[in-house]
Amino acid sequence: MKLNPEFITAFVYCEVGDFEAYFPLNSRKDSVLTVVSGVAASGLALSIAIAPAQAANASRSSVAPEARSLVVVPYALGWKDVLMTAFEYVLENVKSLKKYPATFSDNGSRATVTPGSVQFNKGSNGVNMVDKKVYAQKAGHRIEMWANSQQPFYRGSIGVVLRKGSFKPINRTVGHNQYSTYKVGSGRTGNYIASFNSTSKHKWRIRIGYNHCGVKSYRALGDLDAPSVGSFVDVGDEKFLVPSDSFKRPKPALRALGGPEGEYDFSGLYEEFYDSELDSLVDVPKTLPVDSSVVVSNKISRVHSNAEEDATYFHFDNARVAVELPFAGNLTKRFAVGDRVKFKFQMNRVIDGYDFVTFDYTDSTSAEGVFPKIEKFIDG
Structure with a gap:
């Protein structure tokens, strides 16, 4: 049958398992009952849910009871x-x-x-x-x-x-x-x-x-x-x-706390990479130079070891977004809850022409497939 799109106002769509089908509903010739009965006769288990804009005059009571999975959808969804x-x-x-x-x-x-x-x-x-x-x-x-x-x-x-x-x-x-x-x-x-x-x-x-x-x-x-x-x-x-246009407008309250390379807590570091216009972290520093290092100092909220992974997990829950850093080995005798730890992380440019960066901590974890040693990142 050749269809004239000008006259088609809806499709009857049914889906059973992996089977999908669209049946054209011609408002000048067809009725919902005719289409539903035809589909039901094919042996499919169908139900009815008619889009009101396309079938305002259709009555659920007029539909054959064996029709249990049927949807009338607007013509030519895109x-x-x-x-x-x-x-x-x-x-x-x-x-x-x-x-x-x-x-x-x-x-x-x-x-x-x-x-x-x-x-x-x-x-x-x-x-x-x-x-x-x-x-x-x-x-x-x-x-x-x-x-x-x-x-x-x-x-x-x-x-x-x-x-x-x-x-x-x-x-x-x-x-x-x-x-x-x-x-x-x-x-x-x-x-x-x-x-x-x-x-x-x-x-x-x-x-x-x-x-x-x-x-x-x-x-x-x-x-x-x-x-x-x-x-x-x-x-x-x-x-x-890509950061928004307003991202690189440093606010004094978000700048580094001090020191030649800057010193942050984990909340400050979060703000350094947070784009408020996009409401998302981006991989671009707001005030720090690309390819520079950053010092982060924070008190430990929780610390525990995992014997199976041969790793110790450091948790910093008092940051704006909680941070978890695992390092190789059992370090629970060296570090305890309440200790202030100072880390130094190196930022590495991802690609020339853009200011996207990764941290050496995540790079080493990905490359080695194991957690890095903490000595590489402890500052002082």
Whole structure:
């Protein structure tokens, strides 16, 4: 049957397991009952949830009782429509999902959404997982997933999964700034679920990108009154967040406490890398020169050893965001709660032409695969 898009006001969409189908609903010829009965007759178990704008005159009572999984959706949903829907937070002890709005921006070729920073596994009803619907409109487009840690020196990871039924083109764990991408294959367009999951008590700023290559969404939503979620620079398999224009305007209260190279506590160091306009940490120092070192002095809140890892964990909970630093060996006889420890960290430029930096502490941990010795970082 040849369809005339001018007359189609909705599609009837059904999904059972890995099966997806759209049935055109022609407002001049078809009725919801006709379509529902036809779908039900195919042997699928269906339910009804009719979009009011497209089927205002349809009556649930007129639908065949055997039709149990049916959705009437607006005609020609596009990537923008779905990308702007809410994020869904899966909580540990709560059956219902919590919805958080998506902050959307588009640079003309890639659209990006984020719910902001997510604190995973905090409290009895902490967030275990965050889901987001993404619509792959055309083969060759790309879906991207990544997360930025909101804790300095964090070396942990977060799980990222992109799924369409049993098909999972992305299914891995990633660290700070690492991104995963899927190029939509032929015959693989349609709805996907992008999921972020973590078993650690950690705060991540999660992001999803849709590289639409300049192709417009099927439906135009008009002008968007939404703040930018920032732009990024790709370096290898990592995405580095570019600071806002207002970031490098040093405020006296955030400057170093003293000394030729500056001395901070962990709260001060957090502020050095915090972009208030983007509400996120960035990998660019606000006042310190790139390739310089920074001295951080802080009292230990908790300290404990892990025999299996042959490591000692130092916790600094009184910082703006709690910091955890593990070092090699059992150091519990040398350090105790309340001791003030002074560290010296070296900042290393990531790539020429930009002020992105990493710390030698995290670099050595990643390169060696084991925790570094504390002697390398103790100052004095």
